[in-house]
Each structure stands twice: as structure tokens, then as C-alpha cells.
Amino acid sequence: MTDFNEGDSISELKVTPDKYVPHRYAGASGDFNPIHIDADFAKMVGLPASILHGLYVMGLVAKAGTLDVAAGDPRALRRLSVQFRGMSFPEQEITVTGEVTSNDGERVTLDLVATQSGNQVIRNAIAEIDLPA
Amino acid sequence: MAIKTDAVGKSWPAFEYEVGKEKIGEYCRVLEIGNQVHFDRDAAREAGYRDVVAPPMFCVVYSAGSLGPTLFDPDVAINFAAMVHGGQEFDWGEPVCSGDVITTTPTCLEIYEKDGKGFYIFETLSLNQGGDMVVRGVWTNIVRGI
Numbered sequence: 001m002t003d004f005n006e007g008d009s010i011s012e013l014k015v016t017p018d019k020y021v022p023h024r025y026a027g028a029s030g031d032f033n034p035i036h037i038d039a040d041f042a043k044m045v046g047l048p049a050s051i052l053h054g055l056y057v058m059g060l061v062a063k064a065g066t067l068d069v070a071a072g073d074p075r076a077l078r079r080l081s082v083q084f085r086g087m088s089f090p091e092q093e094i095t096v097t098g099e100v101t102s103n104d105g106e107r108v109t110l111d112l113v114a115t116q117s118g119n120q121v122i123r124n125a126i127a128e129i130d131l132p133a
Numbered sequence: 134m135a136i137k138t139d140a141v142g143k144s145w146p147a148f149e150y151e152v153g154k155e156k157i158g159e160y161c162r163v164l165e166i167g168n169q170v171h172f173d174r175d176a177a178r179e180a181g182y183r184d185v186v187a188p189p190m191f192c193v194v195y196s197a198g199s200l201g202p203t204l205f206d207p208d209v210a211i212n213f214a215a216m217v218h219g220g221q222e223f224d225w226g227e228p229v230c231s232g233d234v235i236t237t238t239p240t241c242l243e244i245y246e247k248d249g250k251g252f253y254i255f256e257t258l259s260l261n262q263g264g265d266m267v268v269r270g271v272w273t274n275i276v277r278g279i
Contacts, residue, residue, distance in 0.1 A: 015165070021163065024162075024163045025163050027159065028156075028159045028160040028162075028163045028194065029160070029193055029194055029197070030194065030197065030198065031193075031197065045214070054218045054221070055190070055193045055197075055218075055221065056163070056164070058190065058221060059164045059190040059193075060164065062188070062189055062190045063164060063165075063166060063188075063190075066189075072166065072167075072168045074168070074170065074171070074186050074187070074188050074189060074228060075228055077189040077225060078224070078225055079222075079223065079224045079225070080189070080190075080222070080223055081220070081221070081222035081223075081271075082220065082221055082222075083219065083220045084217070084218050084219055084220060084221070
């Protein structure tokens, strides 16, 4: 636990989604785009394999930020904006890291990145999270 | 060919979604979010919620369905085959709990061309049954080789 001062890093989140995560996320979210659940279809449209849902990875970014700053309080995350910059795949580790860019004593702003195999798949993720009262 | 911008400013009919307890649990199991306020009614009430509460990113579950008609609208005329999700922004309001009925209205904010790519930016505004804002989303779709 830190005081979340400007420049501090938050605890890393490391997740290796198993091969069925895109299927389960499709069911949970309702997004059944075949590029996520059908490797043959994904290859047909020029992808190397079926890919993870970007919003699943954004969910990991949200989780990493709120777990460390606010112990997973669902009310704490006030704003999150991300840029999707690359494809990510099941069965390869994803690491979410983040740095505190401001802290006014009530709300912390983080700049987060999700990386897989050296590629920044989400970057410029700006999260505004309320500190526990 | 210039990009078609007829849809800028257009809104589409509201999309209604009733939030269920098991649906929240299903989402949280995929993301491995373990807080019991997402699974257990007593734990949620003890933490001050009306019922089992959704994690913030559950907003995609109840709001994304509103965008279907926008993407198929001939005024938008988006080329799906070359479309990627380029960016996403959410601002949260009131927490969402099991039993809430969420109404989401999509609006086209911007369509423009830059560096040979088309940018299609939609807003979704989601309100609960009491009229409180629960989330505002900004969805950026990018079409390559416009």
C-alpha cells in the first residue's frame, strides 16, 4: 500500500486468459463477433488467430486500477478512457501497469498500459479513481 | 470519395436493458472480480447497495446493444469489414444494481477523415429507472482505407 503520490507505480496485474475466455466473455457481454471465437473466421479476415475482446482487456485495466487504489470498490472508478493499439490473444500473459499522475487527496488519476508479448495493446489509459473515505 | 457525414448529430431510439443478478456474476467470473458485493445480496446491502451491484465496466453489457442500429444506418454507411475499435471512454454516475432498468440513447458525435482513415464517434447516455445518469460512453470506431 502506498500513498499514491505523483509518480508512484500501482501494483501490477498479471493475467493469462485461458483459451475459452473469449467465449465466456462473448456470453457475458453479448459480443459474439466471430473474430473473437472462431479462429478459422479470424484467419479468413487476415488476423493471425482469434483475438481477445478489447473491452475485456479494458475491464482488466479497470480492475487493476480500482483494486490497488480503492480495494475493488465498484463506486470508486469515475472515469476511464483508453486507446486500443493492438491485438491481444488468449493463452499469453497480459500485464497491466500504471503510474499516478495526480492526487488531490480525494481522487487519484492514473496513466495505465496493458502489455502482451512486448506490445502495448492498450495505452494512454487515463483512470480517475476516488480514494477510500 | 469524401466521407459521408449525414449522421452527425443524429440520435437513435433508446435501448432498454434490465440488469440481472446472475448476469453480473457471469461478467465478474470472466474478469475474475471476486468482491462479494457482485455476487451476494447480503454483502451488497451491508456495503450500502440496494441489491447486488455491477462493477463499472459491466456498462458495456447494458449499453453496447444500443449501438447496433447506428452501425446499420445507411446515413452512417460504415464499412464493417475494415472497422476496428480505436478508443473508448466511460464516465460513471450512479451505481447499477440488479433489478435496475437501464435506458441507453446513442448519438453520433463526429464523423471525419484523417490520414486516410475514417473516424466514427458515438456517444451513449445511459439512465436508470429513476432518470439518474449511470454512465456516458464515447465509442471511437476507425475504418482503414476509407
